[in-house]
Amino acid sequence: DTGVSQDPRHKITKRGQNVTFRCDPISEHNRLYWYRQTLGQGPEFLTYFQNEAQLEKSRLLSDRFSAERPKGSFSTLEIQRTEQGDSAMYLCASSPDRVGYNEQFFGPGTRLTVL
Amino acid sequence: AQSVAQPEDQVNVAEGNPLTVKCTYSVSGNPYLFWYVQYPNRGLQFLLKYITGDNLVKGSYGFEAEFNKSQTSFHLKKPSALVSDSALYFCAVRALGGDTGRRALTFGSGTRLQVQP
Numbered sequence: 001d002t003g004v005s006q007d008p009r010h011k012i013t014k015r016g017q018n019v020t021f022r023c024d025p026i027s028e029h030n031r032l033y034w035y036r037q038t039l040g041q042g043p044e045f046l047t048y049f050q051n052e053a054q055l056e057k058s059r060l061l062s063d064r065f066s067a068e069r070p071k072g073s074f075s076t077l078e079i080q081r082t083e084q085g086d087s088a089m090y091l092c093a094s095s096p097d098r099v100g101y102n103e104q105f106f107g108p109g110t111r112l113t114v115l
Numbered sequence: 116a117q118s119v120a121q122p123e124d125q126v127n128v129a130e131g132n133p134l135t136v137k138c139t140y141s142v143s144g145n146p147y148l149f150w151y152v153q154y155p156n157r158g159l160q161f162l163l164k165y166i167t168g169d170n171l172v173k174g175s176y177g178f179e180a181e182f183n184k185s186q187t188s189f190h191l192k193k194p195s196a197l198v199s200d201s202a203l204y205f206c207a208v209r210a211l212g213g214d215t216g217r218r219a220l221t222f223g224s225g226t227r228l229q230v231q232p
Binding site for chain 1: 160164166225
């Protein structure tokens with residue numbers, strides 16, 4: 001299966017710890033997105049990369065959050081000094097930069113639980 | 116700002132009956148509209164999209180959706196529901212054109228579809 005992959009699938013951490021998630025997009029997809037989904041809600045946009053450039057950031061992305069895509073392939077999302085309110089499913093998606101391809105393809109997500 | 120409303124938290128339908136899951140949207144300019152489905156412990160799966168052209172869009176697994184510009188709606192439909200269609204369905208919107216840097220999708224809160232045998 002060559003879909004979007006995310007690692008880890010589950011992460012339990014204590015409040016105040018730092019966590020990092022990884023996303024590997026579909027090969028040759030140069031657009032990559034991060035979303036957050038809390039229970040009972042739809043995904044909320046966090047940030048978007050085109051190749052290695054971070055082109056769009058949501059106001060949800062506080063100073064404690066940072067995302068990178070250093071070589072335009074995989075991406076990492078780091079949360080520093082985690083808070084209980086950070087508990088959520090973190091979803092990664094990718095899409096190609098081709099006319100007519102507007103849908104985003106999602107990975108299985110990383111479920112974060114902050115104790 | 117763009118937004119999506121899915122007015123029904125849950126839709127119940129008997130197997131073999133037609134189903135409709137409602138979605139209305141608000142966006143500046145013309146919209147890109149999408150439906151995704153989420154099964155337990157799995158990621159979002161793309162079902163169908165409306166970009167331009169025919170108002171009736173056909174997608175995966177026999178689903179279709181009708182774009183209505185005057186009512187700003189994009190309801191998901193299927194002529195005959197299956198028990199295996201039971202899942203969480205999300206409508207999403209993005210504005211067409213504009214700043215090429217803006218590609219964020221705005222999702223609705225989701226509608227749980229329960230198909231009874």
